[in-house]
Amino acid sequence: MKITNLIILLFLGQIIFAQSRAEKIDSVSQIIHNKNPEVAISIGFIDNGKEYFFNYGNISRENNANINKNTIYEIGSITKLLTANLIAQAQEEGKLKIDEFIDDYIPEEYTLPKNIRNKIKISDLASHQSGLPDLDFEKLMKLKPKQPLDVNKETIHSIINDSTELLDYGNYRYSNISYTLLGMILEKVYEEDFEKILRDKILVPAQMSNTYTTKFDVKNRVTGYDINGVEQDYFNWNPLTAPAGLLKSNSSDMTKFLKTLLSNSGQISKATEITENTYYKNTQREVGFGQEIARIQDDTFFYKTGDTFSGSSIIAYDKKSNWGIIILINQHNSDLIRNLFNSNYEKALE
Template sequence: MKIIISVIILLVSGQLAFGQSREKKIDSICQAIQNKNPKVGISIGFIDNGKEYFINYGEISRESDLKVDENTVYEIGSITKLLTANLIVQAQDEGKLKVDDFIDNYLPKEYILSEKLKGKLKISDLASHQSGLPDFDFGKLIKLNPKQPLNIKKETIHSIINDSTKLSDYGNYRYSNISYVLMGIMLENIYSKSFDKLIKEKILVPSKMNNTLTTDFNVKNKVIGYDINGVQQDYFVWNSLFASAGLLKSNTFDMSKLLKTLLSNKGKIGKATSVTEKTFYKNTLMEIGFGQEIERNGNDTFFYKAGDTFSCSSIFAYDKKSNWGIVIMINHKNSDLIRELINTIYEQVLR
C-alpha cells in the first residue's frame, strides 16, 4: 500500500486474534500505537458497511484529564479541500460552470490574468494541482505573522495572480494552496455568497454536520494542539480568503456523516463524487482526482485526503467497493504518526 508514498509500514506488536471484527482490530491497533505515544490524543471514526464506530484514546491536552471522544473538535486542515472540490462539482451540476472551463470568466474583476495566462488555466487544473501558478511563500508569511500566517490579505493574492506571467510545470502535479483559494473566490463570485455560507448551505447542513466549524470555533470540547516538537499551537483563525484551502474544524462524528454520504452516492454531495473521483492527473507515483488522491490495490480502489496544520494532523479515506470509510484525527502535527495509523490499519484490517 502506498497511501502516502515512501513510508515503511509500521506494524504493531503482537498478533490480532483471528475472528475479531474490523472495529475491534482497529481499536487494538490504535491502542498499541497510542501506548507508544501517550501524550497524543487520537480520535477515529470508522464506517463498516453503513455502521458507525468511534475509537478514542488520550486527552484533549497534556494538562487535562478530559478524554477525547467522537465530539471532540480538531483542525482538519487540507481535508477542507475535498469539500471545496465537491462544491465546485455541485456548481457544475447546477449549471453555474463547467470544470473544463477556463478560469478567466469566473474571477472577480480585480483579478486580471496576464495575456500569456488567459485561456490557459482550467478549473480542473486548479482542483487537481496542475495549474503551475506560484504558490504562497509560507516562509515569508510566517515571518510576517508567526502565529497566524494564513491570515492573508487580498493584496497578497492579487500580487500572485495579477503579476504572474508564466506557469511553472503546467500540467504536472505541484501541490497548490493558491489554486484552492482561487476556487473559493470563484465560488463566492458565481453564487454571490461567502464561502462560509456556501459550505454550510451545500454540505454541512444537508449532511447534518452540526459541529463542523467555520468562523466561530470557540467551543469547550476541542483539543489543544501541538507542533512536531510538542510546543502548544494556536488554531488558525478563519480567514475568508484562505478558508477554502484548509480552515475547517470538525470531529469524527461529523466527518463520519460525510463518509456515509460519499459512500452512498446519494443527494447532491454524493452525486458530485462521480466527478471528484475521476482521474485528472496520473504518473508512476500518484493518481489525483478533485481534492483527493486515488489509490489502487489490485481490483480495489479507494480515495483519501490528508490534512496538517500547526497543531493537528488528520486523514480521511473511503472505499466504495469494500464499503468502508475512516477518518483519523490527532492533536499533534505529526504526519508520520498519521501514516503509521492509516497504513497499519489498512494492511492489517482493510485490504
C-alpha cells in the same frame, strides 16, 4: 423457512464481519497510541453503513479529560475535499464547467496577465497542476508566525495579477492558492460567501452541526502541538484562504460526511462521482478532484490528508468495500497519521 434462515445467517455474518473489522481497527490503533500516549487520537469508522468511534488520550497534556467523538480538531487540508465537492456540485447545477478556463470565473479585480490567459482550467486548480506560484509560506511566517494564512487581497493580487508564466503547468505541485481561487469561483457563481455556500450545500444536508468556521472556541476542543510537542494556536478563519484548509471538526461530523459520500444518493454523493475521476497521474501518484486515488491490486480507495501547526489528519473511503475512515490527532505529525492509516489498512481494511 430455509430461505428465511439463510437470509438471517447471511445478515448475521455481515454484522460479525463488520464488528471484527472495527475490532481490528481498535486493536491496531490502541497499540499505536500506547507508543504515543501524549497524542490524542480520534477515529470514526463506517462499515456498510454502521458507525464506530475510537478515542484515545486526553484533551491536552495538562488536562486529563478524555476525548470523545465530539471533540474538535483542526482538519487542515481535508477542507479541500469539501471545497472540491462544492465545485462539482456547481457543475451539476450548471453554474460552471470544470474543463473551462478560469478567466471568466474569477473576480474582475484578479486579472491574469495576457500570456497566461485561457490556459488554466478549473480542474487544473483542483488537481494541483495550474502552474501558478503558491503562497510564500516562509515569507508569511515572518509576517505572522502564528497565523500565516491570515492574508489580505494584496497578497493574492501579487500572485494572480503578477504571474507572467506558468513554469510547471500540467505537473503536480501542491497548491493552496488554487483552492483560494476555487473559493472565489464558488462565491462568484453563487453570489454568496464561501461559508454560506459550504453550510447550505454540505454541512446542513450532511447534518454536520459541529463543524466550525469563524467561531470554534468550544470547551470540547483538543489543544494542538507541533512535531516537537510545543503548544500551537489554531488557524483563524480567513475568507480568502478558508477553502484551502481552515475548517475545524470532529470524528462524528466527518463520519457523517463519509456516510453521505458512500450513500449513492443526494447532491453531495452525486458530486463525489466527479471528484473521483483521474485528472493527473504519473508513476508516483494519481490525483482526482480534491483528493488522491490509491489502487492496490483490485482495490481502489480515495483519500485526503491534512496538516496544520496543531494537528494532522486523514480521511479515506472505499466504495467497493463500503468503508470510510477519518483519523484526527492533536499533533502536527504526518508520520504518525500515515502509520495509523497504513497499519489499519493492512490489518483491517485491505
